[in-house]
Amino acid sequence: MDLATIIGLAAGAAVIAVAILMGGSVTQFVNLPSVLIVVGGGMAATLIRFPIAGVASAFMIGGKVAFIHKKVEPRELITRIAEMGDVVRRNGPLGLESMEIDEPYLMKGSQLIADGYDGAFIRESMELERDQYLTRLAEGQRVFKSLGDAAPAFGMIGTLVGLVQLLANMDDPSTIGPAMAVALLTTLYGAVLANLVCLPMADKLTAKLGAEEINQTLIIDGIMSIRDGKSPNIIREMLVAYLPEKQRGELVPEAA
Amino acid sequence: MDLATIIGLAAGAAVIAVAILMGGSVTQFVNLPSVLIVVGGGMAATLIRFPIAGVASAFMIGGKVAFIHKKVEPRELITRIAEMGDVVRRNGPLGLESMEIDEPYLMKGSQLIADGYDGAFIRESMELERDQYLTRLAEGQRVFKSLGDAAPAFGMIGTLVGLVQLLANMDDPSTIGPAMAVALLTTLYGAVLANLVCLPMADKLTAKLGAEEINQTLIIDGIMSIRDGKSPNIIREMLVAYLPEKQRGELVPEAA
Amino acid sequence: MDLATIIGLAAGAAVIAVAILMGGSVTQFVNLPSVLIVVGGGMAATLIRFPIAGVASAFMIGGKVAFIHKKVEPRELITRIAEMGDVVRRNGPLGLESMEIDEPYLMKGSQLIADGYDGAFIRESMELERDQYLTRLAEGQRVFKSLGDAAPAFGMIGTLVGLVQLLANMDDPSTIGPAMAVALLTTLYGAVLANLVCLPMADKLTAKLGAEEINQTLIIDGIMSIRDGKSPNIIREMLVAYLPEKQRGELVPEAA
Amino acid sequence: MDLATIIGLAAGAAVIAVAILMGGSVTQFVNLPSVLIVVGGGMAATLIRFPIAGVASAFMIGGKVAFIHKKVEPRELITRIAEMGDVVRRNGPLGLESMEIDEPYLMKGSQLIADGYDGAFIRESMELERDQYLTRLAEGQRVFKSLGDAAPAFGMIGTLVGLVQLLANMDDPSTIGPAMAVALLTTLYGAVLANLVCLPMADKLTAKLGAEEINQTLIIDGIMSIRDGKSPNIIREMLVAYLPEKQRGELVPEAA
Amino acid sequence: MDLATIIGLAAGAAVIAVAILMGGSVTQFVNLPSVLIVVGGGMAATLIRFPIAGVASAFMIGGKVAFIHKKVEPRELITRIAEMGDVVRRNGPLGLESMEIDEPYLMKGSQLIADGYDGAFIRESMELERDQYLTRLAEGQRVFKSLGDAAPAFGMIGTLVGLVQLLANMDDPSTIGPAMAVALLTTLYGAVLANLVCLPMADKLTAKLGAEEINQTLIIDGIMSIRDGKSPNIIREMLVAYLPEKQRGELVPEAA
Secondary structure (H helix, E strand, O other), X not given: OHHHHHHXXXXXXXXXXXXXXXXXXXXXXXXXXXXXXXXXXXXXXXXXXXXXXXXXXXXXXXXXXXHHOOOOOHHHHHHHHHHXXXXXXXXXXXXXXXXXXXXXXXXXXXXXXXXXOOHHHHHHHHHHHHHHHHHHHHHHHHHHHHHHHHHHHHHHHHHHHHHHHHHHOOOOHHHHHHHHHHHHHHHHHHHHXXXXXXXXXXXXXXXXXXXXXXXXXXXXXXXXXXXXXOOHHHHHHHHHOOOOHHHHHHHHHHHO | OHHHHHHHHHHHHHHHHHHHHHHOOHHHHOOHHHHHHHHHHHHHHXXXXXXXXXXXXXXXXXXXXXXXXXXXXXXXHHHHHHHHHHHXXXXXXXXXXXXXXXXXXXXXXXXXXXXXXXXXXXXXHHHHHHHHHHHHHHHHHHHHHHHHHHHHHHHHHHHHHHHHHHHHOOOOHHXXXXXXXXXXXXXXXXXXXXXXXXXHHHHHHHHHHHHHHHHHHHHXXXXXXXXXXXXXXXXXXXXXXOOOHHHHHHHHHHHO | OHHHHHHHHHHHHHHHHHHHHHHOOHHHHOOHHHHHHHHHHHHHHHHHHOOHHHHHHHHHHHHHHHHHOOOOOHHHHHHHHHHHHHHHHHHOHXXXXXXXXXXXXXXXXHHHHHOOOOHHHHHHHXXXXXXXXXXXXXXXXXXXXXXXXXXXXXXXXXXXXXXXXXXXOOOOHHHHHHHHHHHHHHHHHHHHHHHHHHHHHHHHHHHHHHHHHHHHHHHHHHHHHHHOOOOHHHHHHHHHOOOOHHHHHHHHHHHO | OXXXXXXXHHHHHHHHHHHHHHHOOHHHHOOHHHHHHXXXXXXXXXXXXXXXXXXXXXXXXXXXXXXXXXXXXXXXXXXXXXXXXXXXXXXXXXXXXHOOOOOHHHHHHHHHHHOOOOHHHHHHHHHHHHHHHXXXXXXXXXXXXXXXXXXXXXXXXXXXHHHHHHHHOOOOHHHHHHHXXXXXXXXXXXXXXHHHHHHHHHHHHHHHHHHHHHXXXXXXXXXXXXXXXXXXXXXXXXXXXXXXXHHHHHHHHXXX | OHHHHHHHHHHXXXXXXXXXXXXXXXXXXXXXXXXXXXXXXXXXXXHHHOOHHHHHHHHHHHXXXXXXXXXXXXXHHHHHXXXXXXXXXXXXXXHHHHOOOOOHHHHHHHXXXXXXXXXXXXXXXXXXXXXXXXXXXXXXXXXXXXXXXXHHHHHHHHHXXXXXXXXXXXXXXXXXXXXXXXXXXXXXXXXXXXHHHHHHHHHHHHHHHHHHHHHHHHHHHXXXXXHOOOOHHHHHHHHHOOOOHXXXXXXXXXXX
């Protein structure tokens, strides 16, 4: 999923770059104060809406999810958890230590079992971590949405400021065109920031939120079953019940 | 239903072509970079929102549904399934092999019965196929919707880029008009792409999604009843219960 | 209710006509290609969304409902049905043949009773007719809504086409004004078509849909009670239960 | 509450008047045909949506509610009803005749008790009156909302008509400015009508609708309890249950 | 949370100030009548929607919440309430008098216990205060939302008034630019007022409303438990049940 984000952002940037370069020089389109108005104004409006810590963590989690995070299919998770259950049944909890587990959240659960913590503690500390992660993800989604709404508004505010200055000093007609060009830049920046970055990012985080809620809840219950020494088949059957109906069908034949 | 799509697209294109030709030459309206900005930018924003595979399959399924797919009335399906039940009762499962069945999903179920698979396996593999098909259809709908939202935005971005270039270089007044004409082309492209293609297509896929969910669920239950050797009348009565209330009334008199 | 539609449309048209005539000649505002773009383009986008048959029937039913159809108050219906119940009690089913019944759907039910069909058949064939009528009404509502959304979009598309042509050929300044006037006509047509015709019509069909669902369901149950020879008072009491709570109060005092 | 409406309308009108007077003469802003287009067109679109009688009664009820109607607090009502219960207990139903009751709906109930009607009749005729009043209020809200949506649309239509006329006859450049000024007036009228009058009025009627539903239902039940000779304390306790939870807390301490 | 509001407002104001100062003098952007139109008009439309008292209290509560109010974490509250329970168990109700309690609402409850009021009275008077506070907060949210919707509309109305005046008197071309600059100021003011102040403030009050409802309900039940002499552990366990599921996990480990 991250590949699509990178390709999308690069393609979008390339498309706009080509459009700019074909018509002249890039310098006409670079204007630091305009960037300041759109990004700064959008951030200011977002800061009023959310606590500071939330805005900062939103960008980190947004970047992480969009560029680094790998999508994990629930059915791969279930297969993996069933394998872990098999290992524990044969080699005891310590057998998990020799398994390689890519998914960090599943790894953490595995470690807790191997360390011999009791069930209630494992469930509580994993639920705590899941809830904090989902809360951060949801806040990240709202921050990108808020920025995507505010950026075009501040783009328009910047253009209005430029227009007022331009209209108030029309002594030299030759400066009207370039001044208006600069005034329009904030509107352009706001439109690009919202439509190419913030709104698609918010949509991606929304989708991510749903997927992670399913996956992590599934991992918690899987870890609890492994710890209870349930058989791989029973674990698999139980976890399938966590999938939304549409994805369930895809797993059953494998289990049959 | 496909005929309406083709007529609609052709009529829409014709209407715009006439408008263009009456006012001058087509060449004024063809501008490859403008196409690149609107289509490329819209695709880039869509790529960030969805996995790559989903975008690709969305176009295939969208094209298939819009141009090739035939609308199947639930009541025709029920009549057909009842006939199949009659054949199985009289000639056994192998009797289905000699029947001609147009609807491919129903054909698949018929084949599974004729091949003698057990009930649980038939249901599971048909549900799996239905769920994957509906998921693809739903993703196709969201992709067209996203493209329909992004296209006008990138149309505006393209026009802003053109306006900034135009305003920054107003030395030769005679070039202002044609340059602005080119700048407006992206807005025009975005509006046509969204209002003539993407948004109507998304609406059509939404309608299709609802219809296919009813039809395929109905086929699954019909196939299960046929395999269990139920009588045509019982099959028909049971399947009528799957129809939304409004369509149900239309079938009952035929059954009476 | 039809009178309001006719007055509304006539008043709206008159208002616009006065505005046009006060400023000059009508001919400036008549432009066939502009009509083609807005109406043709809007119809094309609508055709992609709906099956052809649905679009055609939508206009027929829209016209019928808006101009001809008479609003029937549920309480008048109940009074009428109670009278019919009285007639059947005194003169038998054939007594209905001598009654004059304006409402065609009620007339049909009356005829079915007089013809001596059995209860299940009467209910089924009346429900079938009601469901088909409501489905057509709902489709009509969606078609007008879709046209009301598409018309302003194609109005803008037409204006953009005109602007591009105008800007690309600015050799003769004296033609700029008139050309721009023509370009704006499509936007004007789209705004009038959407705001004076399509959107109000869609709203009216929505209101109609709710009213007809109550009335026709009420008629079906009334007809069934008449056929069963229930007393007028019992019929009236039972039918009052079909009214939404707000309208119920208005009937009870009459019944008391 | 009426005071706020009058102050709001007066302040809004004053603000716009000041803006107009500071820049020149009022006559530039008075244009009868423009008023006709916006008000007439908006009314025409509204007439298509609603029956004529509904539109007329909407304005009467809107004016009455906004300017004359006094907001009645549910807790004052409950206190008043408990007092009435006390009077009836001590002096019998006729004792109500000597009480002064401001709220007309409560007055009517009091009269019905004093006149000795039986309980079922009192409830029925009061519910009938309440339902008709609420229906009229709801229709008034929808009419103002519809007008608030249509006015800006017809403002734009009027401006487009003016622009087309202006652009088609640009022979005398000195007339362009004033003609465009007149063309913009409809847009101005539409914006003022919608944002200062119709939409705030619709919001106020929505709030009123909720408040009146609570109050009148409360009065009906209070009147029934008075007629049954319940004690003031029991009446008060029972009526508190009709308040939404937030308002309930405010009453309990008084009752304690 | 207040810090973020102040930083946000200051940063937004600074960004706009920089944009203005870079292009010329501030005086071009200060225009009292324009402020009057946007703020006065927006307030007028808001006054029609709400009772006067509500508008006034909305600004006070909005300012208080945004700038002064400290966000209180539910888990800190629970810890604090458990401590109070411990004090009461050891030193009796009067022991609360020597505790320092920052949160005023909790302080009030503590005082009521120390004063020895009976349980029902404490609950009633605290619920009354909570409900009045939440009602004021909700009204504040709606007032800021209404102002945020009305400000841009009156900004546009102001610009239209200015444009009409400008276009009607175009004798001296040199005044056109400055006049248009002034006309655009109202649009600028409306956009800044809505996007930097009103809409973010409304969103913040919405978030606040949810948080305060949880906290104050939690305090009420905590105070009741303290008064009943429940043990700190039981109080903590019971109050955790009031947290939304996501926040609950964060507390349980502390309680374990």
